[in-house]
Amino acid sequence: MRESKEWGESAELRESRVSGASGTPAGEGVVGVPAGAGFIELDGVEKVFDVRKKTGFLKRERRRVRAVDGLSFTVARGEMVGYIGPNGAGKSTTIKMLTGILTPSGGRLRVAGIDPARERIRLAHRMGVVFGQRTTLWWDLPLIDSYRLMHRMYRIPDARYRENLDRCVELLQLRELLDVPVRQLSLGQRMRGDIAAALLHDPEVLYLDEPTIGLDVVSKAKVRGFLRDLNAESGTTVLLTTHDLQDIEQLCSRVMVIDHGRLMYDGALEGLHEAGESERTLVVDLERELPPIDAPAPARVVRVEGPRQWLAFPASASAAGLVARIAAEYPLVDLSVREPDIESVIAKMYAERAGA
Template sequence: MSSDPGPLIDVRDLARTFDVRRRVEGKRRRVRDEVHAVHDLTFSVAAGEMVGYIGPNGAGKSTTIKMLTGILVPTGGQVRVGGLDPSRERVQLARRIGVVFGQRSTLWWDLPLRDSFDLLQKMYRIPPARYRENLARFVELLDLGAQLDTPVRQLSLGQRMRGDITAALLHDPEVIYLDEPTIGLDVVSKGRLREFLRALNQERGTTLLLTTHDLQDIEALCDRVIVIDHGTSVYDGSLAGLHAQGGSSRTLVVDLVDEAAPIDVPGAQVRNVEGPRQWLSFPSDASAAPIVAAVASAYDVADLSIQEPDIEDVIRELYSRGA
């Protein structure tokens, strides 16, 4: 009988403080302040999960990722990734993780994109056949064929981001940390990248920890969300649970054949009326079926649609409650 391997990422009471010195009027010496970037942070991620890790600027997201990769050493608590201590076993861990840090590229600025990939193959000692297979697949899916012989410095932000994602995945990491992976991409490219990441997770079981300000990335990719604020977790659960906790509502948009008084059906409330179109709001955790049936049976309906709640508004409400 096999034993439970436990979570791939395990964070317990994690803390990281920084000393910040500032000038105070009337004093010759600077005053030292202790800033708690992360404190009392606990969560775990199982192998194969796709988790959104979100929060406002300065919440502690990047500091957390840097501790998970071994770039920063925690000042309290503990963290394990694949059973390894990131800060003490960075070399071993580097072969098992992939990282894309937003505006900071891992590619060689003056080299053609292809040469950067070839160098990474040597660094990670990727078997040649596996390297060729991975490179061909990623280049096709991320539409990088025309850029392979272009120096990195001449790539657009979106092209470089796709190059960085390819570089982070060539060695088949167990977990990948993505920081703003769709920045600089147009709508079509964003959709293609999201499809690529979903396929990667489904086919290879790659674990994904995604930090982003584009909350459509979270809704498209992640079933679970961890919301961090002031260095600690304020929510950890499903997207549906986040909507419920934030008190969000869904909207039924009804186009009537003719103008009418505000629609009156159980479970929904009219929010706005413009001519024959009416907007009805109802709780996000409620079923739309009985409301749609009630409207259709009592009114002459030309068309209707359902608008899902904006996750950005939900998180804003969550922060305001915490504040």
């Protein structure tokens, strides 16, 4: 029976997993990871659905929808990668193929050397999944009963189960929720419960779909810290889909952007902002109504409503200098920074590529 202070793994196994992590590779366009270094490997993967649409009385039109179109990328063991894109881009379809729920229409896909579609049960013991709005918990049972069932399903050694459960319960603040039926949990509480459930069996790879949805600011920070610690201690490979760029900024050194089933960008988040020429917004509340703030270029005032003003500045630039200048020269009451809308950034990238 394996026991460890860090998620039930032996020190040798943990060290070998962490040592496989790698940073974001450099390059131009879509960046690849060196062949042979991948824990997750996709090569020309496609997924096509046949959709039937009613066009009249007893008449249906059949058309083919290409949800994933020649997708190729590699994720090294131990990486934390953000996988983002607008709704309908193909993110969930990709995750479902990686977990074996869907079978690719073409191309090659491997996770830890396993074909998910052919050996789904074998792979299930090595992966954890949190599917956003779809829970893996038993709806009418208390939370602790779901964990006990997973203990039996995954055949987790008792000592390892207790250790992992205790840590999840403590760090995700689940102690008061263990005897509450899942249907009575709020969305944020259930998301924390789902994350714990996905980690009880020490998965080597973790797929997260909107893991901080429904969480308040404090809970988001704790979940992010929890995931960072998990990755650092256990070398768990994490593929994260989210619309919250702060999740990406605080957790991932690498981000992939998918749109219309195609990989549009693979690299650092800063490079994404530069590629999409995105802007952040500084919202400033002054003591009284004043003329537009004289902001240093490239920042500029884009909107004024009474004492409130909105200033746009490049997303790749720091807000510190701009905030310091405004605070020194204007009667400041409050301010906040709004992150760019990732969908607008991707839409701009897509439009530019289509027009090229």
